[in-house]
Amino acid sequence: MSKIVAIETFLVPPRWLFVRIETSDGAVGWGEASLEGHAEAVVGAFETVRDRLIGCDPNRIEDAWQLLYRLGFYRGGPVFMSAISGVDQALWDLRGQTLGVPVADLLGGRVRDRIRVYAWIGGDRPSDVAAAALVRRDQGFDAVKMNGTEDIDWLSGPAAVDAAVERLGLVRDTGMDVGVDFHGRVHKPMARRLVAALEPLSPLFIEEVLLSEQPEAIAQVAAQTSVPLALGERLFSRWDFKPFFEAASIDIAQPDLSHAGGISEGRRIAAMAEAYDVAIAPHCPLGPLALAACLQLAAATPNFVIQEMSLGIHYNQPDADLLTYITNPEVLTVTAGSVAVLDGPGLGVTIDEAHVRDAARAPHRWRNPVWRGRDGSLREW
Incomplete structure (x- = not known):
């Protein structure tokens, strides 16, 4: 019987943590x-992961998930759940x-042939959103996401609201669909005012209102709004999402499959969301493995709507971008606002291991x- 013999982690630029698992018969995932x-912190959590999983059967994926989640006594949270992911x-x-x-075939098979994607364009710093949207259109995207505001105080005057409306209008004028991200930086005294001001411009969704x-x-x-509300990058399990489904307060669930328990838990969150008529749009401003996991889930998930893609995002670097560490970048080609379902084995992207080890x-x-x-107080990022 095949057993897990090695679990390695790699901190690679720009800000990613890759995981490599090898089995006794030489297979690698x-x-x-x-x-x-x-x-x-996640690297430290892998000390426990190795103690639990070295010597285990790699085919018992659900058992491994439950072992890591339930036998640590302390459950959930970003660090533990990212390691599990x-x-x-x-x-x-x-x-x-x-x-x-x-992987999609192992989840029941594809329910679509192509997957709609969107890219990030700024909206705060940098703020040249219209030009950035046109660049994304030339790259094949028909939808983008932008930050709704710059850093903002708990209570700001009408100029901050007017500026947010102007920026969104500039991007809408390019003909692109636009998701607006409040990024958790807006507090209640401003949120309702901002949403009401942006609603006439028909954003695709508002994220982390x-x-x-x-x-x-x-x-x-x-x-108070007809704009679809999206949330979930800082929720880490189906139990974290449960109250939002029950309250009917979100329209689009955004689990991050590198934070919220991986493909296994993402699948469960998506099924829960479907029961409440909530759509799924996984959060993913991360690397190629995280994106490939999201695309595999999207291929097999009926209530999936759109996928975030980090190509050229400002966090990345020219020599450490979405396609840098894979040898088959063509599988992530964007055409008419979508990418083809990944049909290669496993996650469908091939890692350049030598490059990863070197980086x-x-x-x-x-x-x-x-x-x-201006007063020196911290602002939400």
């Missing part, structure tokens, strides 16, 4: 456990590689910027 700004993706990749089929620890306030905003010799230490207002 890859996953991504990136946790932006806290990758070193990377392991889960790698085990699904392994299984698909072994059987010679894409408030931080997810404010479920009652999110429900208030949801009751990991200088581990990244990525941190998000610190923003302060």
Whole structure:
């Protein structure tokens, strides 16, 4: 019987954490456990992962998930769940590689042939959103996402609202569909005003209208707007999503498959969402393995609507972008706003292991910027 013999992690630029699992028969699977700004903490969590899984059967993916989640006593949270996510993706990749089929086939098979995608264009710093949208259109996208505001105070005057409306209008004038991300930086005194001002411009969705620890306030905003509300990048399990489904306060669930338990938990969250008539649009400003996991889930998920794609996002670097660490970049080609379902075995992307090992010799230490207002107080990033 095949057993897990090695679990390695690689901190690679720009801010990603790759996971490599090898079995006793020489098979290899890859996953991504990136946790932006806290990758070193996830690396530490892999000490427990190795103690639990070395010597286990790699085909028992659900058993491995439950073992890591339930036997640690402390459950959930971004660090533990990101570690589980990377392991889960790698085990699904392994299984698909072994059987010679894409992960989507193991999830019941595809329900679509192409997957709509969108790219990020800015909206705060940088702020040249119209030009950025045109670049994305030339790259094949027909939808983008932008930040709704610059860093903003708990209470700001009408100029901040007017500026947000102007920026969205500039992008809508390019003919692109536009998702607007409040990024959790807007607080309740401003959220309803901003949503009401942006609603006439018909954004595709508004993301993280408030931080997810404010479920009652999110429900208030949801009751006052027809704009679809999206949320989920800072939720890490089906139990975290449950109250938002029950309150009917979100229209689009955005689990990040590198934070929310990988493909296994993403599949469960999607099924729960479908029962509440909520769509799925996985969050993914990350690397190629995270994106491939999302695309495999999207291929087999009826209530999937659109996928975030980090090609050329400002966090990346010219020599460390979405396609840098894979040898088959053509599978992520964007045409008419979508990519083809990945039909290669496992996750469907092929990692350049030599490049990854070389890049990991200088581990990244990525941190998000610190923003302060005119009075010196911290602003949400």
